[in-house]
Amino acid sequence: MPEEDPRIIELREMRAKSRQGGGKERIAAQHAKGKLTARERIEILLDSGTFQELEPFVTQGHDETSPEPSKIPGDGVVTGFGKIDGRTVYVYSQDFTVQGGSLGEMQSHKICAVMDLAVRNGSPIVGLIDSGGARIQEGVRSLGGYAEIFRRNALYSGIVPQISVIMGPCAGGASYSPALTDIIIMVEKTSYMFLTGPDVIRTVTHEEVDAETLGGAMTHHTVSGLAHLTAPTDQDALATVRSVLSYLPNNNVENPPVAGSGDPANRMDEELNHLVPIDPGVPYSMHNAIHRIVDSGSFMELLGGFARNAIVGLARMDGMPVGIVSQEPDMLGGSVDIDASDKICRFVRFCDAYNIPIITFVDSPGFIPGTDQEYRGIIRHGAKVLYAYAEASVPKISIVTRKAYGGAYVVMSSKYMGTDVCFAWPSAEIAVMGAEGAANILYRRQLKDAADPEAERARLVEEYRQRFCNPYAAANAGYIDDVIEPRETRLRVIAALAALRDKTVQALPRKHGNMPV
Numbered sequence: 001m002p003e004e005d006p007r008i009i010e011l012r013e014m015r016a017k018s019r020q021g022g023g024k025e026r027i028a029a030q031h032a033k034g035k036l037t038a039r040e041r042i043e044i045l046l047d048s049g050t051f052q053e054l055e056p057f058v059t060q061g062h063d064e065t066s067p068e069p070s071k072i073p074g075d076g077v078v079t080g081f082g083k084i085d086g087r088t089v090y091v092y093s094q095d096f097t098v099q100g101g102s103l104g105e106m107q108s109h110k111i112c113a114v115m116d117l118a119v120r121n122g123s124p125i126v127g128l129i130d131s132g133g134a135r136i137q138e139g140v141r142s143l144g145g146y147a148e149i150f151r152r153n154a155l156y157s158g159i160v161p162q163i164s165v166i167m168g169p170c171a172g173g174a175s176y177s178p179a180l181t182d183i184i185i186m187v188e189k190t191s192y193m194f195l196t197g198p199d200v201i202r203t204v205t206h207e208e209v210d211a212e213t214l215g216g217a218m219t220h221h222t223v224s225g226l227a228h229l230t231a232p233t234d235q236d237a238l239a240t241v242r243s244v245l246s247y248l249p250n251n252n253v254e255n256p257p258v259a260g261s262g263d264p265a266n267r268m269d270e271e272l273n274h275l276v277p278i279d280p281g282v283p284y285s286m287h288n289a290i291h292r293i294v295d296s297g298s299f300m301e302l303l304g305g306f307a308r309n310a311i312v313g314l315a316r317m318d319g320m321p322v323g324i325v326s327q328e329p330d331m332l333g334g335s336v337d338i339d340a341s342d343k344i345c346r347f348v349r350f351c352d353a354y355n356i357p358i359i360t361f362v363d364s365p366g367f368i369p370g371t372d373q374e375y376r377g378i379i380r381h382g383a384k385v386l387y388a389y390a391e392a393s394v395p396k397i398s399i400v401t402r403k404a405y406g407g408a409y410v411v412m413s414s415k416y417m418g419t420d421v422c423f424a425w426p427s428a429e430i431a432v433m434g435a436e437g438a439a440n441i442l443y444r445r446q447l448k449d450a451a452d453p454e455a456e457r458a459r460l461v462e463e464y465r466q467r468f469c470n471p472y473a474a475a476n477a478g479y480i481d482d483v484i485e486p487r488e489t490r491l492r493v494i495a496a497l498a499a500l501r502d503k504t505v506q507a508l509p510r511k512h513g514n515m516p517v
């Protein structure tokens with residue numbers, strides 16, 4: 001056996017050293033917090049044995065406080081590529097054991113390098129974020145490093161899917177990077193995001209708040225609408241990334257991957273025929289309807305805790321990924337407000353960017369009235385939904401299940417907004433407004449003069465309901481393609497999706513529109 005080449009021995013030693021991150025003690029501290037290390041996370045995220053690391057020998061941290069260049073293993077980030085379900089993804093994972101995962105110039109170079117490779121190759125980017133933010137010793141170099149990442153987040157948006165997993169601190173301006181990406185997943189209890197932390201808030205506003213309440217996973221999932229999904233552990237969060245990617249194409253010129261579906265395409269669901277109560281004032285669960293219509297177990301709701309009067313999420317129909325948009329009549333009667341508008345608008349644009357057909361269920365009495373919403377700009381926010389639907393060129397199918405009044409009807413994927421196929425259930429009420437409101441306006445004088453105004457109002461409301469609150473006036477006018485039994489929704493939608501598979505829309509040439517934001 002010839003003697004080992006000393007240069008190869010040296011390489012192995014250097015590799016082993018670079019894999020130690022910040023050393024045993026810091027790794028133990030990381031584990032004690034219930035967090036995995038940067039490398040352990042990558043191993044769990046990717047298909048076993050597929051990770052190929054890039055630039056592990058980068059150590060050149062620039063320290064404004066020292067004449068010597070600092071030696072930081074991997075510069076606090078592990079980058080490279082590997083596979084998820086056999087498809088290539090590019091990944092970076094910040095190493096909190098190395099200077100708190102703080103971002104210096106070379107860490108930024110490493111992250112930008114994998115982002116550039118991902119776009120050149122047309123593959124998704126996954127960022128695992130666990131960092132104290134801009135590396136203080138590197139001064140403006142670290143700020144420039146963030147700017148380089150933000151610029152790529154923005155320019156690559158809509159080209160390849162970008163997913164951020166927040167697995168520790170993500171504070172200050174650093175939080176703008178995930179905010180620019182398509183999907184944010186936060187680990188409960190161990191991650192947080194905020195622009196200014198509790199100490200600064202205490203000093204400036206004298207407000208007392210802890211990090212978890214200010215920017216923990218639940219806060220961003222339910223209050224700010226930043227975190228699409230949360231997970232109880234690092235392992236769960238990484239499994240969630242794999243699930244999300246299973247619905248997405250590698251890039252904006254590919255179609256999303258069709259999965260095998262054990263659910264028959266022609267399955268009827270008799271329960272759906274009994275779902276919508278006869279009394280229009282009695283709510284029902286649209287979540288229930290969605291679960292019954294899409295491929296069994298395939299619905300992945302996004303932002304499920306935020307603006308719960310609206311529903312958005314990914315699902316499959318006969319194995320084909322689709323985006324689901326709806327209102328939840330069980331919540332605020334399904335009315336649309338500012339937060340619901342933002343939630344729907346961004347999701348519609350996300351689906352359109354990645355060639356995911358959009359299926360919209362409509363049951364909404366309209367936008368929430370009142371000064372609060374008007375003063376905060378409900379018109380501006382509602383316009384975004386119109387804009388997003390009008391601009392979306394993917395196959396669009398809508399199903400009116402019950403109320404589709406006024407603006408909500410028009411905005412939420414009506415035929416003349418460019419929806420390809422519009423269905424309505426027999427319970428649909430497509431009208432300018434609900435019967436009560438309409439009767440008060442139309443018959444004001446008649447009601448004033450009536451001997452028994454209440455009895456007259458009831459009679460007129462019923463008359464209006466008979467005449468307008470049904471799907472047939474819209475179907476007669478060609479606004480609805482067909483009135484269908486609820487139980488046949490699945491097969492009708494799947495057939496429409498198949499017929500629309502090769503849809504092409506020639507967009508009018510322009511630099512870009514001026515979306516109301």
Ligand code: HXC
Nearest residue numbers: 099100102131132133134135136137146169171172173174
């Ligand atoms: C350099 C940092 C660092 C940073 C942490 N460390 N943050 N080093 N720059 N920004 C180092 C610590 O010195 C320590 O080093 C190690 O990381 C672990 O940090 P600890 O404080 O011991 O950990 P912990 O108690 O868990 O607290 C984590 C923390 C805290 C909450 C993140 O470190 C912290 O508050 N850091 C500063 C956060 C911050 O203000 N960042 C700048 C945000 S502004 P040793 O050697 O002891 O292990 C920003 C601007 C971006 O990011 C602008 C873009 C537009």
